Amino acid sequence: MKRQFPSAANTFCRQLGIRYPIIGGAMYPCSNPELTAAVSAAGGIGIMQPISLTYVYGHDFRNGIRLMRSLTDKPIGMNALIEKSSKKYQKRMSAWIDTALEEGIRFFVTSLGKPDWVAERVHAAGGLVYHDVTELKWARIGLDNGADGLICVNNRAGGHAGRKSMTELYAELHELGVPLVCAGGIGESGGFWQALDLGYAACQLGTRFIASHECRASAAYKQAVVDAQESDIVLSEKITGVPVSVINTDFIRHSGTRLGWFSRWMLSGNTTKHWMRMFYGLRSIWQLKHASLDETGEKDYWQAGKSVAGINRVESCETIMQQLLADKV
Numbered sequence: 001m002k003r004q005f006p007s008a009a010n011t012f013c014r015q016l017g018i019r020y021p022i023i024g025g026a027m028y029p030c031s032n033p034e035l036t037a038a039v040s041a042a043g044g045i046g047i048m049q050p051i052s053l054t055y056v057y058g059h060d061f062r063n064g065i066r067l068m069r070s071l072t073d074k075p076i077g078m079n080a081l082i083e084k085s086s087k088k089y090q091k092r093m094s095a096w097i098d099t100a101l102e103e104g105i106r107f108f109v110t111s112l113g114k115p116d117w118v119a120e121r122v123h124a125a126g127g128l129v130y131h132d133v134t135e136l137k138w139a140r141i142g143l144d145n146g147a148d149g150l151i152c153v154n155n156r157a158g159g160h161a162g163r164k165s166m167t168e169l170y171a172e173l174h175e176l177g178v179p180l181v182c183a184g185g186i187g188e189s190g191g192f193w194q195a196l197d198l199g200y201a202a203c204q205l206g207t208r209f210i211a212s213h214e215c216r217a218s219a220a221y222k223q224a225v226v227d228a229q230e231s232d233i234v235l236s237e238k239i240t241g242v243p244v245s246v247i248n249t250d251f252i253r254h255s256g257t258r259l260g261w262f263s264r265w266m267l268s269g270n271t272t273k274h275w276m277r278m279f280y281g282l283r284s285i286w287q288l289k290h291a292s293l294d295e296t297g298e299k300d301y302w303q304a305g306k307s308v309a310g311i312n313r314v315e316s317c318e319t320i321m322q323q324l325l326a327d328k329v
Contacts, residue, residue, distance in 0.1 A: 005196065012179055012201040015128065016107055017075050019043035020321060021202035022192075023151075023181060024209050026079030026109065027159070027303075029056040030217050033064050037071035038214040038317035047077040047109055050096050057216070061096055065103045078105050083112035101125050109151055110142075119146025130181065134162030136172050149179035151204055156185025158207045158305030161235070161245045170198050187307030189326035205324075207305045211314045218295045221302050224249070228308040247308075249300035 005013070009021040024039030026049035033053060036046035046068075053064040068076055078100045080093060097108070097118060106127035110118050119129045123146065130149040131142030139150050152169045153162045162169065166182055173180055179201035186192055187208045195203050210217050211225045224247050234248045246252055315323070 003193075006199070008179065008199060008201040009196050012181075016045055018045050020325065021196065022321060022324065023047060023077070023109075023183075023202055023204040024317075025183065025204045025206035026052075027206050027210070028052050030206075030210050030215055031079075032057050032214075032216040033059065033068045034071065034216065035209060035212065035214045035317070036076060037068040038212070039209060039321075040068075040074040040076050041072035042318045042321040043074075044321060045075050045077050045107060047079050047107075049079050050093070062099050062103060065100065065105070069103070075107060076105060077107035077109060079109045079111065080115075080118055081111050081113075082115060082118060097121060101127070110147070114145040115142060115147050116145035119148075130179075132183075133173075135164065135169075139173050139176060143176060143178060147178075149181065149201070150176070151181045151183050152200070154182070154184035156306040157183055158233075158245045158303050158307075161305065166195060166200075167198065170200065174199055184305055185307050186324075188310035189324050191307070191310065192324045193326075205307070207307045208311055208320060209317065210304070211311050212320060213314060213316045220295065220300070222314050224300065224302055225304055225308055225311055226314060228304060230306045230309040233304060233306050233308065244303060245305050247300070247302045247304050249302065251300045 005021060012021050013019065020043040022044035024036060024044055024046040026047040028049050029052050031047070031049035031052040033048065036048045039046035048065070048068065050061060053059050054061055059067065080097055082093065098121070101121060106125065108118060108122050108127065108129045109132065110129055111132040115129055115131050122129050128148045129146060130151050131147035132151045132153055133139040133142055134153050142150060150173060152173060153160070154166045154169050155162055155164060156166070161184060164172070166185065170180060180199070181202045181204050182195035182200040183204040186195060186203045186205050192203050207225060209215060211222050215222070228247050232248050233245050234252065235245060
């Protein structure tokens with residue numbers, strides 16, 4: 001007998017208008033429009049990352065959305081980083097959200113701030129907002145500010161990982177009574193079904209889709225993901241000032257993973273913390289862009305999560321999706 005999705009997953013799919021409870025997570029700099037569209041076309045929902053779309057791949061934001069629409073008519077989502085930073089960035093993000101709504105985007109994933117103003121606009125258009133969280137404190141803030149569901153980032157995620165396991169996060173958050181998405185460590189069917197059986201409504205994958213034909217990351221980056229084992233994933237503070245999951249390459253080993261005393265001191269102050277985060281943010285945007293696209297492999301500065309352990313080949317998004325489902329639905 002073929003296995004069916006649990007009720008929470010079926011509800012999630014129905015609400016978003018997708019076939020499978022799988023989110024292609026937004027990744028800087030790996031979320032090129034072809035990858036985002038391919039995840040949606042394969043039955044999940046791809047989440048576009050605005051800075052990747054415009055800065056890394058050079059698309060006008062509205063035209064980038066229309067490019068994805070030309071590749072698939074399936075639902076596409078948008079990631080909105082809403083942390084208060086420069087007024088220029090806040091104004092740009094606000095305009096991007098308005099444009100996305102005008103172009104028919106109805107699923108938004110918010111990060112690093114209170115999503116109240118995003119939820120107000122999205123709900124008025126009949127859409128949904130899910131908020132990135134790593135623990136109960138942030139979950140409550142997100143829900144108090146209009147979030148409809150939560151992206152639960154665990155300690156196996158790539159990029160800015162959480163501190164708690166998939167199981168610990170679910171135990172902490174499930175009584176909130178909203179849909180929960182497991183984010184981190186999912187790269188093969190066993191982990192996918194484990195998360196759904198636990199009660200998660202869906203799974204968000206990032207690292208697995210880097211090792212796809214549609215992703216425009218360099219061949220060297222993709223091969224590093226394929227070759228890496230779980231023990232090769234380390235946390236580096238030197239990318240953004242807070243721990244980020246990366247592959248332990250020669251560059252990481254030589255540069256170290258811990259901040260120096262001066263950076264720690266700057267980040268501890270209420271005023272200086274803002275400037276240091278801005279410095280790290282701007283520097284990491286440039287470094288990660290060039291490292292991820294560099295075909296020589298010399299700039300081996302690559303984000304990835306612990307799902308690398310289950311990634312053995314570069315495949316198409318359609319094949320990846322079917323492997324996750326493992327012919328059980």
